[in-house]
Amino acid sequence: PHLPPECLLGSPILWAASRASTNDTALELAAKGLPHGGVVTAGEQTGGRGRRDRAWASPRGGMWFTVFVRNPCALRHAPDLTLLAALGVCRALRVEGVPAQIKWPNDLLLNGKKIGGILAQIRAEGELVDHAVIGIGLNANFSIEALPADIRHRATTILHEMGTPIHRAKVLARILTQLDALYRDLQDGRGFQAVHAEWTALCSTVGQEVEVAMGEERLRGIARSIEPDGSLVLETSPGVTRTVVSGEVLFSAR
Numbered sequence: 504p505h506l507p508p509e510c511l512l513g514s515p516i517l518w519a520a521s522r523a524s525t526n527d528t529a530l531e532l533a534a535k536g537l538p539h540g541g542v543v544t545a546g547e548q549t550g551g552r553g554r555r556d557r558a559w560a561s562p563r564g565g566m567w568f569t570v571f572v573r574n575p576c577a578l579r580h581a582p583d584l585t586l587l588a589a590l591g592v593c594r595a596l597r598v599e600g601v602p603a604q605i606k607w608p609n610d611l612l613l614n615g616k617k618i619g620g621i622l623a624q625i626r627a628e629g630e631l632v633d634h635a636v637i638g639i640g641l642n643a644n645f646s647i648e649a650l651p652a653d654i655r656h657r658a659t660t661i662l663h664e665m666g667t668p669i670h671r672a673k674v675l676a677r678i679l680t681q682l683d684a685l686y687r688d689l690q691d692g693r694g695f696q697a698v699h700a701e702w703t704a705l706c707s708t709v710g711q712e713v714e715v716a717m718g719e720e721r722l723r724g725i726a727r728s729i730e731p732d733g734s735l736v737l738e739t740s741p742g743v744t745r746t747v748v749s750g751e752v753l754f755s756a757r
């Protein structure tokens with residue numbers, strides 16, 4: 504891919520036709536000295552993982568990769584890693600003509616259906632994140648028949664929605680370029696807050712009825728706003744709001 508010379512992400516890019524999970528490979532290689540910015544990618548994953556221990560279908564034609572970063576931020580900014588990754592992917596897709604949106608905190612949507620997700624895993628040392636693996640999955644160039652039948656009503660592929668495939672190497676280069684800039688700002692102490700307005704504009708969650716998971720607890724309500732620190736304000740009953748720091752929007756119904 505064409506990466507600008509100043510981009511620190513994308514060296515090396517370790518491709519394999521098949522891996523169990525690129526996050527798992529990246530975590531293994533982290534212990535063996537993988538440098539900051541290393542990317543682990545696979546043509547297909549046989550044990551792709553989603554959030555909350557769910558399986559993640561990863562057939563050939565998709566984009567399945569993990570970006571490895573060292574010392575990305577303070578522990579209290581760890582949720583920013585996911586939020587900023589979602590923004591970077593969204594920006595990159597839009598430059599390529601794919602009008603993606605973000606569903607708080609980590610889903611990529613196209614025409615209201617899920618086309619991708621982010622699974623960030625961190626290792627903390629005290630109050631700092633020592634390293635993180637940022638797993639990114641995009642349902643790019645495959646037919647929706649390759650998606651599990653039970654998710655076809657809420658998930659789709661870029662090929663299916665756009666009618667034409669994306670150039671994956673180009674999109675990867677664009678994502679890495681965006682992420683590099685966003686993560687540098689994070690290292691310099693400018694986290695989610697700096698992109699709050701842009702993020703909110705690209706986010707389809709506000710105004711929708713959603714269910715979010717907070718640990719074991721499930722909260723249901725109308726998403727009212729996203730705070731400058733990235734948390735979601737949920738109106739759980741008329742006039743009653745709860746602020747959800749991290750977690751996941753399980754589904755949204757109009």
Ligand code: BTN
Pocket residue numbers: 523524525526527548550551552553554555559561566567568569609610619620621622638639640641
């Ligand atoms: C989600 O549940 O929305 C997150 C999905 C993340 C999938 C990606 S694909 C590359 C990386 N390797 C994995 O096993 N999972 C992530």
